[in-house]
Amino acid sequence: MRPLIIFFSRAGENYVNGDLIHLETGNTERLVSFLREATDADVFRIEPEEPYPEDYMECTRVSKEEIRTGARPDLRAYLDSAESYDNIVVAFPIWWGTCPNIVLTQLERLNLRGKRIWPVITHEGSGSRKAVKALKKACPGARVMGSLAVHGAEVSVAEETVKAWGASRLSREENTTR
Template sequence: MKNFRLILVLATIVMTAVSCGPKKTQKIKEKIPYKMLVVYYSQTSNTKAVATEIATRLNADLEEIVPLEPYENDFQATVERGKKELEEGVRPKIQPLKVNVADYDIIFVGYPIWFGTYAMPMWTFLDQVSLSGKKVVPFCTFGSGGLESSVRDLAKAQPEANILSGYGVRAARMDAMPQEIDQFLKAGGFIDGQYTQLGDFTEQQAVSEEETAIFEAAVGDYPMIHAKAETAGMRAIPGGKEYLFIASDLPREDRPDMPLGRMKVYVTVLNGKAPVFTRVVR
């Protein structure tokens, strides 16, 4: 019995050592010479920056989706046009693609989040092509979040595609993007090298005063989040900590009709730096 316990303890130590900390990837490319394409739409260049970073790191082909009638260089005008198109199921016409997606094995598909899903020109692209049997890697940029909901729509639009884990970054955190893309591409096996495998969050517990202050510092001045943190879990990340808060919307005087719900808010606190939220999942 004593020996059995000892074996169990040793096995747990070994498994923990294997599941956390630095990992080395096996590069997909070396196994089979995959052909890779990065295709993206970007209105204000955030997604373009991510697309360019990925294509450069992978030496992949890069293709931009260009609407025939460009969106105005004005946020409110884009919101009005985009909302109307989304509600009416309009697909804005796009320029013919210079590449044939059928020629590629792995296709990185990038877009800004509009109204919780991919931007309208991406709807047109996804109507025009077949990603059936392709490995598809979604990536996006957003104000607060939307990778998960856009990937659900992507899976509906291309049910035969093999959609792999995606990457999303807040427009306000573009400076963190190159390093995150490095880790993302290594973790996915697209490039060689060491990456850090993060552990699990601790179990959700009622927030402490300190955690409430961290949550408020992270989301305080972001106009789209008006919420109260209820519970939190935490994990170590290189150079600091990451929190996963479960928060509830608070009623808003300026938007009395807005449905109230709950959300997950991811917050990073790097040593010596102010807390920042990295994404909201509704």
């Protein structure tokens, strides 16, 4: 059975190794392209109804407020069902030490009971513990599996690592034994 990748990524001004730089493609989206190539997964991109600010500092202010208030931003489109998938990768950047609320908006609308959720995380030094905890809460009855975390500045050299991780966990042959 083919896996599903649900992801959120943000291009534009981003913090990378202590500097603000402009990314044409977000780091998480780049990782997803590697995973897709290795696993032939179906892909659903989470996009906000109202785009996040391109300015990094303004975006961090907005995201911090979403986390503080528990907001669930509206999406341009919603995935209605994940029923036909057993393995689901949820890929996102760490924002304020956790999963962006926009990802929770989508996950909380799905029945993921009995599914295996594989977190794939990009970060600039924050840990993923709070993010995994947020995923477990948003996906009651699902099994949140071991995550893959990649430092954003290292995405360009992580292709083989990401592909090997995906192939070992999400290949069609592996799906029949896990």
